Amino acid sequence: MDFNDTPEEAAFRAQVRTWLEANATAKRGRDDTFRAGLSEAEYLAAARAWQKRKAAAGYAAIAAPREMGGLGGTPAMQVVYSQEEARFLTPDRVFEVSLGTALPTVAMWGTPEQKASYLQPAFEGDHVWCQLFSExxxxxxxxxxxTRATREGDEWVITGQKVWTSGAHFAQYGILLARTDWDQPKSKGLTMFILDMGLPGIEVRPIRQISDEAHFNEVFLSEVRLPDSARLGPENQGWKVMLSTLMQERFSLGENFSGDLYAQIIDLAREVEWDGRPAIEHARVRSGIADAYIAQFGVELIVRRGMSAISRGESPGPEMAAVKLVGARAFQTGGALAVELGGAEGLIAQEDLGPEWRLPQLLWISAPGARIAGGTDEIQKNTIAERVLGLPGELRTDRDVPFRELEG
Ligand SMILES: Cc1cc2nc3c(=O)[nH]c(=O)nc-3n(C[C@H](O)[C@H](O)[C@H](O)COP(=O)(O)OP(=O)(O)OC[C@H]3O[C@@H](n4cnc5c(N)ncnc54)[C@H](O)[C@@H]3O)c2cc1C
Known part of the structure; x- marks a missing residue:
């Protein structure tokens, strides 16, 4: 395992850093955020403009082949770019699904016509994509x-309900998993489609979250008509297509879990007084800081291990499941400690307390969602048990039963 950049990666890092320094503002501190004070519409417009600028410089789709409009680089170069961009004030998350999972799936399974129609506008930020899997x-x-897709001549008629669809309220397209054959076992009768979110019969209802934001949605589909040319991959092979989508998540290397929360808690614990002395002198606070540090350092080592695999041209292994499992839990307990440091005032919105409270409050509020999204804690534990530790798999009695019979 080699944690250092290869000479090519180091050269690319330097090139990217020069471009970012000329085109974006470096973060001044941990609390610096691009989003501050912007409405969702303003933030979206800024994200689109930034994506266009990246596309013009060749950084929109670094690992995509040149013939598809990408830079033709390696996944390691994509990770290098993301690491460097994280040090600058730029809009994030809007294109996470588009570029992280949906478009790589279109690139892998799409027909030449689909690739020609969809990749470039998404790379350039004109289209945002969402992922309509969960129900x-x-x-x-x-x-x-x-969700049922029934063939009628050259068309598919789709009816059903999706839920937790991140970004569906501003997405132009989505990848949609639907059941096309009820007589096959559960994972065999599924097909993937490209859904134009502007079609008649689609209703998107935002779900209001504890943070008062609405990142995800319910999506109702009532007899939505799609041409067969919107099918992504072969009929009844949707499970395979979906697995390739989820595999892409490993390449994100848990970027969202490698913040320096422990350092933030140290700052707050120095500032706040408990019983007339700095909170940092209290054993419980010191132990909480140590836990946050150990969790973050462990996560960082696994991320570097994944980076090392990518650098060798391999795919990161199932041990990456530990990144989200440990990282999201550390954010929740560390965030709770930070909020507690503020005493009763810790629960007041950060705008009133000061910007240094933004990160811990946000982490505390969003950590429960992070422990569910992209595979719950229990599913990560199953992955580690079965695929890392080699323990026996779960009993799956419904695997070969026609789906229709499971419905009763
Ligand atoms: C912030 C956020 C964003 C999301 N964005 C999207 C999106 O854009 N698109 C999309 O399609 N989905 C999205 N999701 C949905 C997400 O993928 C699901 O919530 C997640 O996969 C869990 O599914 P579920 O909610 O149906 O819970 P369930 O699968 O019903 O699980 C309920 C409980 O049972 C446990 N459990 C289930 N199976 C097992 C098992 N085999 N062994 C042990 N325990 C088990 C779970 O761990 C959990 O505690 C998002 C979710 C969140 C929180």
């Missing part, structure tokens, strides 16, 4: 998807 009774096990 009220299908999340951890997407083999339970019940």
């Amino acid at each position: 009220p009774s299908a999340g951890s096990d997407l083999g339970n998807v019940r």
Whole structure:
């Protein structure tokens, strides 16, 4: 395992840094955020403009082949770029699904016409994509998807409900998993489609979160008509297509979990007094800081291990499941400690307390969602148990039963 950049990666890092220094503002501190004070519409417009600028410089789709409009670089170069951009004040997350999972799936499974129509506008920020997989009774096990796609001549008629669809309220397209054959076992009768979110029969209802934001949505589909040319991959092979989408998440290397929360807690613990002395002198606070530090350092080492694999041209292994499992829990307990440091005032919105409270409050509020999104804690533990430790797999009695029979 080699944690250092290869000479090529180091040269690319220097090139990217020079470009970022000329085109963006470096973060002044941990609390610096691009989003501050912007409405969602303003933030979206800024994100689109930034994506266009990146596209013009060749950084919009670094690992995509040149013939698809990408830079033709390696996944390691993409990671290098993301690491460098994280040091600058730029809009983030808007294109996370588009560029992180949806477009790589289109690039892998799409027809030449689909690739020609969809990749370039998404790289340039003109289109945002969402991922319509989860349903009220299908999340951890997407083999339970019940959204129905029925063939009528050259068209598919789609009816059903999706839920937790991040960004559906501003997305132009989505990748949608639907059931096309009810007589096959649960994972065999599924097909993936490209959904134009502007079609008649689609209703998007935002879900209001504890943070008062609405990042995700319910999506209702009532007899939405799609041409067969919107099918992504072969009929009834949607499970395979979906697995390739989820595999892409490993390449994100848990970037959102490698912040320096422990350093933030140290700053707050120095500032705040408990019983007439700095909170940092209290054993419980010191132990909480140590826990946050150990969790973050462990996460960082696994991330570097994943980076090392990518650098060798390999895919990061199933041990990457520990990044989210440990990272999201550390954010929740560390965020709770930081909020507690503020005493009763810790629960007041950060705008009133000061910018140094933004990060811990945000982490505390969003950590429960992070422990669910992209695979719950329990699913990560199953991955580690079965695929890292080699323990026996779960009993799956419904694997070969036609889906229709499971419905009763
Ligand atoms: C912030 C956020 C954003 C999201 N964005 C999207 C999106 O853009 N698109 C999308 O399609 N989905 C999205 N999701 C949905 C997410 O993928 C699901 O919530 C997740 O997969 C869990 O599914 P579920 O909610 O149906 O819970 P369930 O699968 O019903 O799980 C309920 C509980 O049972 C446990 N459990 C389930 N199966 C097992 C098992 N085999 N062994 C042990 N325990 C088990 C779970 O850990 C959990 O505690 C998002 C979720 C969140 C929180």
